[in-house]
Amino acid sequence: MRVDxxxxxxxxxxxxxxxxxxxxxxxxxxxxELDHDAFLGAMAAAQxxxxxxxxxxxxxxxxxxxxxxxxxxxxxxxxxxGRFTLGLGxxxxxxxxxxxxxxxxxxxxxMREIVLAVRAIWESWATxxxxxxxxxxxxxxxxxxxxxxxxxxxxxxxxxxHGLPPVLIxxxxxxxxxxxxxxxxxVIAHAFTTARYLDEVTIPRLQAGRRTAGKPAEGGEVSAAxxxxxxxxxxxxxxxxxxxxxxxxxxxSTPSYRGVLDVHGWGEVQEGAAEIVxxxxxxxxxxxxxxxxxxxxxxxxxxxxxxxRLRERYAGRATRVSLAPARAEDAAIIAGAASALAG
Numbered sequence: 545m546r547v548d549x550x551x552x553x554x555x556x557x558x559x560x561x562x563x564x565x566x567x568x569x570x571x572x573x574x575x576x577e578l579d580h581d582a583f584l585g586a587m588a589a590a591q592x593x594x595x596x597x598x599x600x601x602x603x604x605x606x607x608x609x610x611x612x613x614x615x616x617x618x619x620x621x622x623x624x625x626g627r628f629t630l631g632l633g634x635x636x637x638x639x640x641x642x643x644x645x646x647x648x649x650x651x652x653x654x655m656r657e658i659v660l661a662v663r664a665i666w667e668s669w670a671t672x673x674x675x676x677x678x679x680x681x682x683x684x685x686x687x688x689x690x691x692x693x694x695x696x697x698x699x700x701x702x703x704x705x706h707g708l709p710p711v712l713i714x715x716x717x718x719x720x721x722x723x724x725x726x727x728x729x730x731v732i733a734h735a736f737t738t739a740r741y742l743d744e745v746t747i748p749r750l751q752a753g754r755r756t757a758g759k760p761a762e763g764g765e766v767s768a769a770x771x772x773x774x775x776x777x778x779x780x781x782x783x784x785x786x787x788x789x790x791x792x793x794x795x796x797s798t799p800s801y802r803g804v805l806d807v808h809g810w811g812e813v814q815e816g817a818a819e820i821v822x823x824x825x826x827x828x829x830x831x832x833x834x835x836x837x838x839x840x841x842x843x844x845x846x847x848x849x850x851x852x853r854l855r856e857r858y859a860g861r862a863t864r865v866s867l868a869p870a871r872a873e874d875a876a877i878i879a880g881a882a883s884a885l886a887g
Contacts, residue, residue, distance in 0.1 A: 545859055547882040548572040548767070550601070550868035551589055555580055562589035566596040568879040569886055574601035574631065574866055583616045590624035598624055601732055601769065601866065602633030602714045606654065607644040610661035610682050615693075618666060621709040622697035631732055631767075632659070633714035636800055649681070652719035657681050659711055659727040670695045670706035712765055716801055718749040725753025730765025733862070736795035737768065738840040741804050742861050768862040771842035773870055774850055774877050781846065786830060787870040788842045793829030796837075797821040813837060847877045851884035 551561045551573045565573045575585035582600040589598045617630040634651045641648050657679040668675040668687050675687035700707030713724035714732040724731035731750050751761040773788040775781035797817035816832040845853045858865050869878045
């Protein structure tokens with residue numbers, strides 16, 4: 545199980561955060577697309593390091609076209625000397641339509657088509673061959689030599705796969721997990737995921753998708769984003785726990801994430817969180833999250849307990865975990881847990 549970290553800092557701080565992550569022994573640093581562009585962050589992280597893998601977790605696929613995703617993925621793979629992973633997520637309908645002003649429909653089917661289109665574009669560039677992709681949502685049939693990057697940019701371009709970056713797909717629902725297995729190289733399990741949901745939904749559907757594509761069911765990345773509450777003192781642990789409890793409440797308010805709660809019989813949590821969001825009473829979101837719910841979605845532990853708790857929850861389920869502190873003050877604790885896990 546590889547141990548990664550999240551580079552969730554403004555662009556000016558990405559380089560330093562990436563250097564610290566590499567020095568701490570993390571396998572990869574993932575940039576996020578919240579208030580900044582994930583691809584620009586990934587480039588800064590790649591430039592500042594020599595060994596750290598870099599990736600987007602996630603870049604919003606539905607806010608872009610397959611061509612722009614293909615260009616970003618290709619260039620970052622070349623720039624990082626083969627250390628880049630393209631992590632894609634769908635976001636949710638209100639954000640795609642109202643924030644990005646882009647179309648929304650059948651998210652799993654659309655994501656499947658985006659990844660197939662990206663791969664078709666990459667194949668055209670890698671082989672200097674024609675581009676002929678026709679789908680329900682996207683059509684790419686024009687690629688002239690002037691707009692083709694040189695395949696020699698990519699390390700390993702003469703071998704299997706042409707040295708192209710892996711593609712991971714973020715999934716909460718079962719259909720998206722199946723798409724991740726069929727056309728992707730693995731799945732990014734949302735932080736709003738429990739061990740039971742991984743066992744009963746995400747991993748079985750990932751394997752079903754791999755079988756559909758004629759791949760061995762066992763295999764592919766399972767990258768788990770982990771919410772962690774920790775602290776060296778009672779006060780620090782309580783402060784960290786309050787932040788994580790609030791975060792779980794925010795995710796719980798999202799209707800499309802209710803399926804995770806329903807596996808546990810906790811559907812009423814989503815209803816309560818959604819009611820608070822409708823009232824815009826954000827500070828109360830943590831109130832609907834009981835200790836039982838919190839413990840299912842987050843790892844709450846003292847620093848010395850953290851490595852064992854992470855192994856217990858994710859070993860044998862995830863191929864890699866992505867750790868991030870709830871508070872900046874806890875970064876050293878997370879780095880120490882990562883070192884213990886990697887060792």
